[in-house]
Amino acid sequence: MEGLRIPILTDTSHSSEWVEPDEVARPVVAYGVASDEIGAFELDMHRHAKGQMLLVQRGALSIKVEGGLWIVPPRSAIWVPCNALHAIKVTGALEGYSAFIAPDVDARLPQACCTVSVTPLLRELLVRAAHLPLLYDEGGANSRMIAVLLDEIAAAKVEDLHLPMPTDARLRAMADLMMAVPSDRSTLESWAKRVGLSERTLVRLIRRETGMSFGRWRQQLGIILAVQWLADSSSIQQVAADLGYESAPSFVTMFRKTLGAPPGRYMAERHFARRL
Known part of the structure; x- marks a missing residue:
C-alpha cells in the first residue's frame, strides 16, 4: 500500500x-x-x-x-x-x-x-x-x-496466552524437555525423578516460580503450542496427537474450557476478523 x-x-x-x-x-x-x-x-x-x-x-x-x-x-x-x-x-x-x-x-x-x-x-x-x-x-x-x-x-x-517460565535451573531443564517433546505425558513423579527432585519439592518450586500447579502449567504449555500450530495450518487432529492426547475430542474440551471456544471456531474468528 x-x-x-x-x-x-x-x-x-x-x-x-x-x-x-x-x-x-x-x-x-x-x-x-x-x-x-x-x-x-x-x-x-x-x-x-x-x-x-x-x-x-x-x-x-x-x-x-x-x-x-x-x-x-x-x-x-x-x-x-x-x-x-x-x-x-x-x-x-x-x-x-x-x-x-x-x-x-x-x-x-x-x-x-x-x-x-x-x-x-x-x-x-x-x-x-x-x-x-x-x-x-x-x-x-x-x-x-x-x-x-x-x-x-x-x-x-x-x-491468557502467557506461559510463565521458571528460573530455577532444574525446572528450566524440565520445561525445555517438555517443550521439545510435548507429547510426553509423564507423571509428576516421573518428572521429579528426571530432574533430581522429590515430588513435594517440584510441586513447591513450580508453584513458587510460575504461580501455577504442575498440571495447570503443563496445560498452559499445551494451549500455547496449540495456538501456534493451528495458526500455522496444522489440523486439530494433528495438534491433539502432537500434544499427547488420546483423542481429538479430549483436546477440544481442554481448549474450549481454557479459551472459551473450541479450536476451530477460535481460529476461524481470527481469520474472519482479518478479512473485515
Whole structure:
C-alpha cells in the first residue's frame, strides 16, 4: 500500500524504510511488518526505550520476555513495555503492524507484557498510524487520531496466552524437555525423578516460580503450542496427537474450557476478523 512503511523483519538494518523508533521525535511511530520466510527465524534479545504494540494479521509469532513466553495468534497483539528485554520468533509468513509508544505518553498503558485481543477499530487505527509520515504534524487531526489509538490500546482485553517460565535451573531443564517433546505425558513423579527432585519439592518450586500447579502449567504449555500450530495450518487432529492426547475430542474440551471456544471456531474468528 502506498505510503506504508514496511521493514522486512529479517533484515531491518538494510531497509530504506526503517528508522529506529527511539530516534523519531514523535510520541508514537508505527510500521507495517512483513516476512515471507518459509522457515523460522528469530530476532535476538533487544530492547526499545519506547513501548511496543505488535499486531498480528496473518501467521503467529512468539515473544520471549524475561519471566515468560507469549504466543500471538491472528487478530491478537502483544504489548511489550519500554526497555523490556525481548526476543521475537516467527514461523512462516507474517503480516502485521507495530506501534512504538513513548513511556510518558499515557499512564493507562499496561506496565507488564501481555497479549491482548484486537478490535476492528484498534486494527484500523494501527493501519492508519503506519501510513503517517514519521514526523507527522502535531496538534491537529493526526494527534487526535493518535490519542484515540492510545485509548483503544489502554482498553484492549488481555488474553491468557502467557506461559510463565521458571528460573530455577532444574525446572528450566524440565520445561525445555517438555517443550521439545510435548507429547510426553509423564507423571509428576516421573518428572521429579528426571530432574533430581522429590515430588513435594517440584510441586513447591513450580508453584513458587510460575504461580501455577504442575498440571495447570503443563496445560498452559499445551494451549500455547496449540495456538501456534493451528495458526500455522496444522489440523486439530494433528495438534491433539502432537500434544499427547488420546483423542481429538479430549483436546477440544481442554481448549474450549481454557479459551472459551473450541479450536476451530477460535481460529476461524481470527481469520474472519482479518478479512473485515
